[in-house]
Amino acid sequence: MSLEEDARTYHRDAPPGKIEISTTKSTSTQRDLSLAYSPGVAAPCLDIADDAERAYEYTAKGNLVGVVSNGSAVLGLGDIGGQASKPVMEGKGVLFKRFADIDVFDIELDVDDPEEFVRTVSAMGPTFGGINLEDISAPECFEIENRLREEMSIPVFHDDQHGTAIISGAALLNALDIVDKDLESVRVAFAGAGAAATATARFYRSLGVRPENIVMCDIDGILTTERESKGELDEHHHEFVRDVPEGGLADAIAGADVLVGLSAGGIVSQEMVRSMADNPIIFAMANPDPEIGYEEAKAARDDTVIMATGRSDYPNQVNNVLGFPFIFRGALDVRATEINEEMKVAAAEALGELAREDVPDAVVKAYGDQSLQFGPEYLIPKPLDTRVLFEVSSAVAKAAMESGVAREAVELDSYREYLEGRVGKSLEMMRVVLNKAQNEPKRVVLAEGDDEKTIRAAVRMESEGIAKPLLVGDRERIESVVIERGLDYEPRIVDPSADVLEAYADRLYRRRRRKGITRREAAALVRTDPNYLASVMVDAGDADAMLTGLTHDYGSALRPPLQVIGTDDDADYVAGVYLLAFPDRVVFCADVTVNQDPNADVLAEIALHTADLARRFNVEPRVAFLSYSNFGSVDNDGTRKPRAAARTLRDEHAVDFPVDGEMQADTAVVEDILDGTYGFSELDEPANVLIFPNLEAGNIGYKLLQRLGGAEAIGPMLVGMDKPVHVLQRGDEVKDIVNLAGVAVVDAQEQ
CATH class of the missing domain: 3.40.50.10380 (Malic enzyme, N-terminal domain)
Structure with missing residues (x-):
């Protein structure tokens, strides 16, 4: 079809x-x-x-x-x-x-x-x-x-005029930086003199292009004083009329540094491109066919040709969706009376700056794993990059306040958090933890430190003040990745192949010598297994927390920290927890990664640690022990286990949060069932900490909630360790690594 x-x-x-x-409000009664x-x-x-x-x-x-x-x-x-x-x-x-x-x-x-x-x-x-x-x-x-x-x-905004101007303006700022030219000296030729072209030319002047350096052509040639005197031009062209000899598009392009096409497909030849100044910038934005094709323009010359089009199948698509949603978001949130020039410039500058930052893995995947790194073929961000909302809307809101058109003021740091909440509940929840982490960053050792994702995550941790990352891995590889990716970063590296590790070998030997490990084997482990080395570093106090698991299976990643660091003094078991964020609530699911068939005491311990974790996210826990039975409706060994765990928490631990069970999953999370059928329950609101009866149920349950329920997942987070350790899932993205690092830092702060 x-x-x-x-x-x-x-x-x-x-x-x-x-x-x-x-509707956004209840209409049920x-x-x-x-x-x-x-x-x-x-x-x-x-x-x-x-x-x-x-x-x-x-x-x-x-x-x-x-x-x-x-x-x-x-x-x-x-x-x-x-x-x-x-x-x-x-x-x-x-x-x-x-x-x-x-x-x-x-x-x-x-x-x-x-x-x-x-x-x-x-x-x-x-x-x-x-x-x-x-x-x-x-x-x-x-x-x-x-x-x-x-x-x-x-605010009144004609997107056909200003959208193209703002997005191409961001591309222009970055393109000029790449070819080492400045706004005040570049000559710009416009192919087209319609609404988009005139608005774009005006906006380029706002950015700093000198008016006398702009030449504009319509279908009949250059806009000249001679043509204006003949009555060939309308009043909107007056500001772009030049006192130069009449000529066509080829004359306008000759010697120009920048060509902006907003006219018709196929009107620019390779010969015209060759007539331009060194390292020309060409924005051929006619749709669906640009003024000159991407490959054709690139092949016209031997020097750098920076090219942008309006098409999605070539680099540097000038897409208005990068502008209008986020500009209006910022304008609406401060109740601006208009969208003025200062707000448009702020939007362009924010887009330009964002293109220089490391691109999230999710964005790379969404665009077919193509290389997205600042340079001639990546001048502006992609529309699916959620960071555009935070950066552009914040910049627009700030410019509106500073230029006096805002009727409401926002505090910019909290405004960013508000925007994150609009994108998804998981970002809002993680902001709570990341803010805590930034108050007192801790040393987090990354066992897979020479993996590219880990290195990029370390850059974010450092730049955002979340943690002080320590990278375990080959020094030469780590430094080469930093250079290749153009990262502004001086990593802290522990290289097992080169650094002196005798003290760590001695410590591991003392820890495991009665578990069958010799001194020689301990020395080999810290040299060859980064998970053992990272674990000993945390145990020795040379790091405050540890992350691993990106390139290992879960069991092999968890074993070394369990052997070296062990469980907390008040814990006999560790457990894996996922935070699942829905639009209107969050739930913590445990245990979903570690204990296959926990007994009642283990379930009670898991619930205690998960409740503590919930409080780190500023969530007051309400714990439900799940089963296929409701409060004794079925009585057997399986249903007695969660029932006994709930009783243990209430009676023996005297917890200061509501807990009940056993109960079915819908009873735990649906208020009408709790109030209407089981009004005697200790839970007066739906549960937000769900304790599953075994690993099989927990793993199935959280994945169904995530995939079919549309939840955003944070985790898995380990609870019960003596010192903060978190095991990533294979294939996790940079943001997942950063998020778990934030959780680990908060763990370390509390310890």
Whole structure:
């Protein structure tokens, strides 16, 4: 089936379209409905009537954007009218929601007259927190945006103009840095003089390009004073008119450092590229066919040609989705009255800076494991990089506050945490731990220190002040990875093949000599098994915590620290715990990695340690021991075990948190079942610490919750060790390593 037919099916399948409206409050009882509508709704209405700003407090206005179009200039389709543009506008709403959690009403107007368009949209001001204008033809789009910005006290943003300008501006900043040219001296030629081209040229001036160094061409040639005097140009071109001889695109391009194409496919030749200055920068952004093909431009010259297009199948795609969701997010969150030039520049600079940072593994995987490292073929981040939300929205909010257009102030550190919470509950939970870790970073030894992921994770730990990483591994390999990846990092390395390790061998020998290990074997182990070396370093106090497991199976990674470090004084067993984060709650699942068939005492001990772990995440534990039985409904050895574990915690340990069991999983987590059927339970709210009866149930349970329930997982986290040790899963990403390092640091702080 063709792409066109796939798209028709995609949009036609029930329910038709791509968006729906859902409620955000409970509507399950008559009282709920009375609060949502009549008579209760009168109270907030009266408050808003007294103070219009309270609409942001009582309604969704502050997170609602109107995507408005008349369909007069739909990308690649032309003037197809408002009705036909609706699939595009719905799609725009999908992008707002997907990337920045912003709600959208798409508004398609059957209006051609700019005056009527402005009057209609302006009258919608009470509904929205911002207006995104889309696919409106030039020159009417200039008048419409300018008038609406004047008449409305909310952000109005024509993405076709400013989106391309901001994203390509970020690419320009980085491209110039790579070829060692500065903004004030570069000559820029524009192929195209429409809405996007004029907005981009204006924005480049805001970044620092000198006006006299910009030459713009439309289909008839260079915009010159001679052509203006003949009445060939409209008022929006006046600022780009140059007092130069008339000429065509080839004349404009000759000698230029930068070519910006926002016109039509195939109009730039290799000869034109060869006429440009050394190491030219070419942004050929016509879609679907660029002004010159990627391979064609690269092959035109022998020096560096930095190339960007609007296509996703080539490097450096200038994609507006890198801009508008995050710009609006920052603007809405400070209730900005407009999106001004300072906010646009801040967005471009934030995008440029982010492209210079190490790219998360999840982003690399999402783009087919292609190399994503700052350079000529990676100038700007990818849209699926969640960090764009944090960096760009924060920069925009900051610029809005500093430029005086924000009606609300945000504290930028806490604002970033708020944004992380919008992306996912797991980021919000990890921020609690990472903030604690940053208060007092500890030494974390990384047993697989010469693995590339581990090295990149160590860079993040160090740069973010989470931990002081110690890398166990081959010094030459570690240093070569740092150089190859362009990392600004001086690693602390323990090289088993070169460093003096006799004291560690002696310590391991003393620990294990009555377990069958000779002095020679101990020396060999610290040289050849990084897990033994890292374990002894922690045991000796030369490191505060340990991470391993990235390249080992779980059992072989866990064995050395168990043998050398052992369990805590008040623990006989260790257990593996996963934090599962859902949109509205978190649960801790234990034991899911270590103990195959724990007895009641072991289950009670696991629950104690897991409750302590929950408190490190600022979660007050409510413990449920799970079974297929509810409070004695089945009586056998299997159901007595969790029942006895719950009794042990209550009676012998006198814990200061609620605990109950045995109970079925739905009883533990569904409030209506707890209150309605089992009101006698010690749990007055659903459990957030789930203790499984055995390893088989625990491992199956947490994986089903993660995969089918859509939970985000943090872990596995080991509890019960004498000193902090955590065993990663094979294939974990850099963020997983950093997260567990943060947990280990907090463990070490408490010890």
